[in-house]
Amino acid sequence: MKSHIRRSDHKGFTLIELLIVVAIIALLAAILFPVFARARESAKRASCQSNLKQIGLAYIQYTQDYDEKLPYSGGWEWNFQPYVKSLQMYKCPSDTNKTSWVSYATNQIGYSVSWNNPGPPWSRCYGTGCATQVVLKLAQIPNPADRILMADNNDNNATQSQTGTIPIGIGTINQTTTPRTLFNWRERHLDTLNVLFLDGHVKAEQLEFIVNSAPYG
Numbered sequence: 001m002k003s004h005i006r007r008s009d010h011k012g013f014t015l016i017e018l019l020i021v022v023a024i025i026a027l028l029a030a031i032l033f034p035v036f037a038r039a040r041e042s043a044k045r046a047s048c049q050s051n052l053k054q055i056g057l058a059y060i061q062y063t064q065d066y067d068e069k070l071p072y073s074g075g076w077e078w079n080f081q082p083y084v085k086s087l088q089m090y091k092c093p094s095d096t097n098k099t100s101w102v103s104y105a106t107n108q109i110g111y112s113v114s115w116n117n118p119g120p121p122w123s124r125c126y127g128t129g130c131a132t133q134v135v136l137k138l139a140q141i142p143n144p145a146d147r148i149l150m151a152d153n154n155d156n157n158a159t160q161s162q163t164g165t166i167p168i169g170i171g172t173i174n175q176t177t178t179p180r181t182l183f184n185w186r187e188r189h190l191d192t193l194n195v196l197f198l199d200g201h202v203k204a205e206q207l208e209f210i211v212n213s214a215p216y217g
Contacts, residue, residue, distance in 0.1 A: 038190065044093040045189035048152065049202045051089040052111065056200035058083035059149065068138040076113055076150075092152055094188045111196075112153035112184045144198035148210070152193040154186045173207045182207045 013021075058080040062071055071079040077090060084090075092110035141147060173180055179187040185207065187193045192204040 041094065041190050045192070045194065045204060048092045048094060048110075048189065048194050049204070051092065052150070052194055052196040052202045053200070054084065054089050055080060055111070056149065056196050056202065060200055063138050070135050070138060070141075077109055092188070092194075095152075110153060111150045113150040114148045138198075141198055145201065147198045149196045149198050151185050151195040151210075152188055154181050154184050173211065180207055182210060185210070 059071070059076075061083045062079055063069065081087075090109045090111070095110040138144065173182045177186075179191065181187075185193055187207055189204060192206055194202055195205050195209075196202050
């Protein structure tokens with residue numbers, strides 16, 4: 001008897017089918033990559049907000065230890081250092097211009113304080129090199145929940161990484177930079193910047209909030 005071996009015909013993919021698969025993968029990548037990028041940046045923004053909340057707690061602890069007296073705006077990082085658990089919290093994870101914390105002298109701080117909160121300022125600099133400052137007590141600050149303590153600073157301005165003279169309520173947003181900047185602040189979190197207020201809470205805001213918000217006028 002002759003045995004008959006049945007062979008099944010194996011058919012490969014055609015070029016057109018392969019091109020369709022490649023096109024589908026490319027389309028999915030084009031759709032999903034921006035979503036993944038936004039999710040990653042959202043996580044960085046949350047980490048940055050956590051940093052600012054920890055700095056806010058350090059600020060509150062400082063005022064409790066010094067009869068509610070607010071710290072000098074210049075050198076705030078020195079004043080808060082005994083109250084922070086990790087110096088790494090001074091660096092925003094989205095700050096591309098600065099490396100990990102090394103020392104105060106290396107200007108690797110990712111946040112800038114507000115020196116000139118009007119009506120009245122919490123700490124105002126006078127004289128050359130901030131030789132004299134007027135420092136208020138927390139109870140003397142009107143509407144602390146509406147007043148900025150500090151916010152994300154300008155990645156490209158390493159020389160003013162800790163502090164800068166920022167008159168709230170005036171100024172023009174720099175639309176030519178990406179992200180946008182105002183004085184020493186920068187929108188580096190999905191077109192927002194994280195803002196720490198004098199009462200310790202943190203919010204993501206746009207620069208228009210700083211320029212147009214009524215409490216700063």
